[in-house]
Amino acid sequence: MKALPPFRNAAPGSALWLLGHELRHAWYGAAVNRAGKRRPATTTLVIGLLGWVALHAFAYALLSKLGDAARADRLLAVAAGAPLLISSTFMLSQALRSSVIVLFERGDLDLLLSSPLPSRSVFATRLLGVAVSTGTLYMFLFSPFANVGLVFGRPGWLAIYPVVGALATLAACIGMLLTLLLVRLLGARRTRVVAQVVAALAGAALFLLTQAYNFVSRGSDPNATAHLTKRLIAGGMLAPDSLLWLPGRAALGDILPLLAVVLLAVAAFALTLKRTHRFFVHGLQEAASTSRARARPGGPPRLRVRHSLFDTVVIKEWRLIARDPHLVSQVLLQLIYLAPMLFLILSKGDAPLAPIGASLPLLCASLTASLAWIMISAEDAPDLLLSAPAPLRLIRLAKLAAAAMPPLLLVALPLAWLVVRAPVAGLMVCFAVSGAVLEAGLIVLWLGRPAPRSNFKVRGKENFVCTVFEMVNILSWGAAGWLLVAMTLPDSDMSALGAAAALAAASVTLLLAWLFRRRPG
Amino acid sequence: MTDLQFDKHAPSALRLHGLHKSFGRPAVDGLDLEVRRGELYALLGPNGAGKTTTLRMVTGLLAPDAGQVEVFGIDMARDPAAAKRRLAYLPDDPMLYGKLKPTEYLEFVAGLWGMRAEDAEPRAHRLLDWLDLTPHAHELSEGFSRGMKQKLALAGALIHEPELLILDEPLTGLDAAAARQVKDLLLSHVEGGGTVILTTHILEVAERLAQRIGIIRQGRLIAEGTLAELRERTQGGSLEDVFLQLTESR
Numbered sequence: 001m002k003a004l005p006p007f008r009n010a011a012p013g014s015a016l017w018l019l020g021h022e023l024r025h026a027w028y029g030a031a032v033n034r035a036g037k038r039r040p041a042t043t044t045l046v047i048g049l050l051g052w053v054a055l056h057a058f059a060y061a062l063l064s065k066l067g068d069a070a071r072a073d074r075l076l077a078v079a080a081g082a083p084l085l086i087s088s089t090f091m092l093s094q095a096l097r098s099s100v101i102v103l104f105e106r107g108d109l110d111l112l113l114s115s116p117l118p119s120r121s122v123f124a125t126r127l128l129g130v131a132v133s134t135g136t137l138y139m140f141l142f143s144p145f146a147n148v149g150l151v152f153g154r155p156g157w158l159a160i161y162p163v164v165g166a167l168a169t170l171a172a173c174i175g176m177l178l179t180l181l182l183v184r185l186l187g188a189r190r191t192r193v194v195a196q197v198v199a200a201l202a203g204a205a206l207f208l209l210t211q212a213y214n215f216v217s218r219g220s221d222p223n224a225t226a227h228l229t230k231r232l233i234a235g236g237m238l239a240p241d242s243l244l245w246l247p248g249r250a251a252l253g254d255i256l257p258l259l260a261v262v263l264l265a266v267a268a269f270a271l272t273l274k275r276t277h278r279f280f281v282h283g284l285q286e287a288a289s290t291s292r293a294r295a296r297p298g299g300p301p302r303l304r305v306r307h308s309l310f311d312t313v314v315i316k317e318w319r320l321i322a323r324d325p326h327l328v329s330q331v332l333l334q335l336i337y338l339a340p341m342l343f344l345i346l347s348k349g350d351a352p353l354a355p356i357g358a359s360l361p362l363l364c365a366s367l368t369a370s371l372a373w374i375m376i377s378a379e380d381a382p383d384l385l386l387s388a389p390a391p392l393r394l395i396r397l398a399k400l401a402a403a404a405m406p407p408l409l410l411v412a413l414p415l416a417w418l419v420v421r422a423p424v425a426g427l428m429v430c431f432a433v434s435g436a437v438l439e440a441g442l443i444v445l446w447l448g449r450p451a452p453r454s455n456f457k458v459r460g461k462e463n464f465v466c467t468v469f470e471m472v473n474i475l476s477w478g479a480a481g482w483l484l485v486a487m488t489l490p491d492s493d494m495s496a497l498g499a500a501a502a503l504a505a506a507s508v509t510l511l512l513a514w515l516f517r518r519r520p521g
Numbered sequence: 522m523t524d525l526q527f528d529k530h531a532p533s534a535l536r537l538h539g540l541h542k543s544f545g546r547p548a549v550d551g552l553d554l555e556v557r558r559g560e561l562y563a564l565l566g567p568n569g570a571g572k573t574t575t576l577r578m579v580t581g582l583l584a585p586d587a588g589q590v591e592v593f594g595i596d597m598a599r600d601p602a603a604a605k606r607r608l609a610y611l612p613d614d615p616m617l618y619g620k621l622k623p624t625e626y627l628e629f630v631a632g633l634w635g636m637r638a639e640d641a642e643p644r645a646h647r648l649l650d651w652l653d654l655t656p657h658a659h660e661l662s663e664g665f666s667r668g669m670k671q672k673l674a675l676a677g678a679l680i681h682e683p684e685l686l687i688l689d690e691p692l693t694g695l696d697a698a699a700a701r702q703v704k705d706l707l708l709s710h711v712e713g714g715g716t717v718i719l720t721t722h723i724l725e726v727a728e729r730l731a732q733r734i735g736i737i738r739q740g741r742l743i744a745e746g747t748l749a750e751l752r753e754r755t756q757g758g759s760l761e762d763v764f765l766q767l768t769e770s771r
Binding site: 189301302303304305306307309312313316319320323324380381383384385386387388389390391 | 580581582601602603605606608609610612616617618619620621623624625627628629630631632633634635636637638641642645646649655658659661664677
């Protein structure tokens, strides 16, 4: 990528020049630049620009409706603060990931630290690079409100720019401090895994908290949501004057909160630089070079060669998954969004059956597709399997079974509960779950493309066709589960017809996946 | 060159006939080659000559566009399982699972080749000892050095006692001690009646180990024979001289 104007003329070795280097690398690793191209593709630029214009239109429509309502001003700090706070959890997640990348994965740290550049500048620009890469997306999302605010005679809203920058800087500092602390406590190798798991959890933290709040309050307080709103209005801890909404008030141009937020970010940056610079230069290198895991001596090595190839493959797949906590956390995070269903089952004895009938196939199909991708498409040593005399068909069957068994075990208990409570409906859900799992695995087997495990999160972008088939499968079996259960309930006029349509959609999807299957090249 | 003796009239362990493979342009172009049983054969050639493509066709990883691969008289296209049962392949990049321990890796490979537990277990222990991997048997291989990974992959290749061992650049990135271990192991495999085919850019290795050397260029075999025969043909000195003379003269 050609350097941007401010960096193009920077003196080699200057802080600005180093920052340009950081940002260039951040662009190469950016999610929108999976191909690692030097320049953004024209399509990317056009889509980005259109999206930005659309956000301006959205902001305009929203602010037009807001008008001059007196109550709005009072709650505006909350309305502005809430998205900023939510975004902060995602920023922290991104900052943690970026910190791991810039400290361990980019591989240019030795080069920079062995050069005559001051190590403090190297660390400062690295930290700044993390802040910029963390804040860019949110600047893109929030800046239209600042610009449109100007049109509506609210120039104070231009403070959104420094506030987003300050929040990104704070997230970068916390992310870097946490990463370096983990290095000190756990060593470099474990830090990579733990930081990525924490990053994944930080991204979902808000959702988890709201679900936990719903769950805890459901038993004792049936009107929990109403009471929360009341507390918000009445002046409790979530009142508009609360410190919690300080970023919101700052973003609206309130001068003191703005100063506080910006000064906090500057202080955090300076403090991070001062407190961790030495460890960054010396400790990190030592930790990285002594990070090889030493297993405890466990007596003489024992081999357990199994009699069946099927068992051998299944055990190998499960071992590989179980020893990859980062991957496990990514897979399980997908399921967090199905947590409300579990809360429903656990909290109510008279839970509605049809939503459960939809949720279980959804959950199983989603989990099976993820595991099947890891086990089949992301096989680490495909040449070993191909060069072995073992029948490939049996190996694939074992991989499918290894991917299908964990989801089935996971839903075994809810299914058993359902069968006991409503036998016919329970059996219908068993059928839907089985169909969903089988089809999810077969779609990946037929349409999946080889890829490294590290591509798990972006697999959807890399194989769009497979993702579409997976989605249709998940939705078809979810709908089938719902409607098959509804058929067993009174007043189920159109359920049979709907169930037949959903099952037909699932069957057609399977047939199409088979027709479009990849043939060995 | 090694002092190992081999029977010039021994039946072939590997026979390639008119092998073709093209990726837009021909990578292997009508290759005819024969490797005898009990022989250590070095396949040499400049970068992009078609060595790896040839080995991948021999091991059944790539299907040839035309031609035939026979392993101990078994046609790879007709009965791949029977052919693969008698060979092992060790590519340049070891085929390992970082999240498996050495013992678990060997268990898995033994399972793929359908070995019985009572045969696999003592053999695995012997290989781990031989390659100095026993002290690391409880560690995940993702933390291993390049040399240790290569040795583990070699243990995996040898666990089912293949009659034909095919190695692509087996000594790349190994330190002197590990390289010596691998070379000793290959010689011992041949002494035990096995056949080895290897590619290497380290000509000294081919010069010391190989009984016969084949040189390919642009997917074709341009010279073949013992080191003495190749020297005679080119009036060259070392194998390096012979190699450069042959590959740069056309």
